[in-house]
Amino acid sequence: MRIIKNEDLKQRFIAEWSYDRQFSFDIAQVAQLYLFPAKSIIVQAPDRPRDLLYLVKGKTKLYDTLANGKVALIDFFTPPCFIGEMELLDPKSPSFTVQAIEDCWCLALPMAEYQQKLLQDTTFLRSVCQYLGRKNSRNIRTSSQNQAFTLSQRLAGFILLTANDEMYEEKHTQVAQYLGVSYRHLLYVLADFVKLGYLEKVGHHYRVVQPDSLARLAREVDWKTGSTEK
Structure with a gap:
């Protein structure tokens, strides 16, 4: 992972995906821009993510290592989406491994510093609830597609x-x-x-x-x- 010190590029990603509208405070100045190279690990289970990430470019996959050592694919993510929102909302939730399929660009907020502020931010919580609702609907649709196509x-x-x-x-x-x-x-x-x-x-x-x-x-x-x- 590399921190990208390019303010113009960061602001372009923020504007492209309306990232700042998902928070009630000024996020544009405090968020950082990360680059994860293709095939690199973004989150390594069982470690928990240190940052709340927002994928703005690239593709990732989510997988779990089972008790028998086998690896199970769970999901795939493309922009725009949160990474680490479940760990932010529930410290006891299980952590899964996230890997970059191609070069991935993410806006990042350190959880240790902003967790309490985010959990009290009704604008952010509404955005996350809408995101989780859409993700659940998509998972149901994917299940039905496995039978229909x-x-x-x-x-x-x-x-x-x-x-x-x-x-x-x-x-x-x-x-x-x-x-x-x-x-x-x-x-x-x-x-x-x-x-x-x-x-x-x-x-x-x-x-x-x-x-x-x-x-x-x-x-x-x-x-x-x-x-x-x-």
Whole structure:
């Protein structure tokens, strides 16, 4: 993680996502701008986040390490969205690992310094409640999509969401679990995408060759991630 000392860029992100409107106090002067490089860890469970982050550029994934050592994908996030809001609201809530899929830019507030101020800020609390409500609705919609759409449609959208610089590198076991399908079924559809020319196998990963074809296939599936955008 790097702190970016570029006031113009920070103010541009604040204005682009109306970040300052989610607080009743002057946030523009106290927030910092962080850059997390692609594949870096933003939050490492079981450690708790030190900052309340607001993702303004990039893509992240949320996952949990289970008791048997397996890693389970839980969710994906795109701008604009909070990271660490549950830990801020409930100090006893479990912490999950958040990793940058691509370079991620976040506005940040140190929790130790601003927790009490934020918990007494009705404007901020209303924003977080609206965000959590939209995230819950999206999770319900995602569950219904797993039953309503084919694996080819859902996997096409998933690949476009998680690819970085045209490379798709997610682990098959985790993806199969996330999409609710068998490992064999997932490999069959990936092989079909290669045969159709949508993907190119590169070692253990895949290069996205025809993003437009994948986009057409995924068009009916709503792949909005955990953003707060209305």
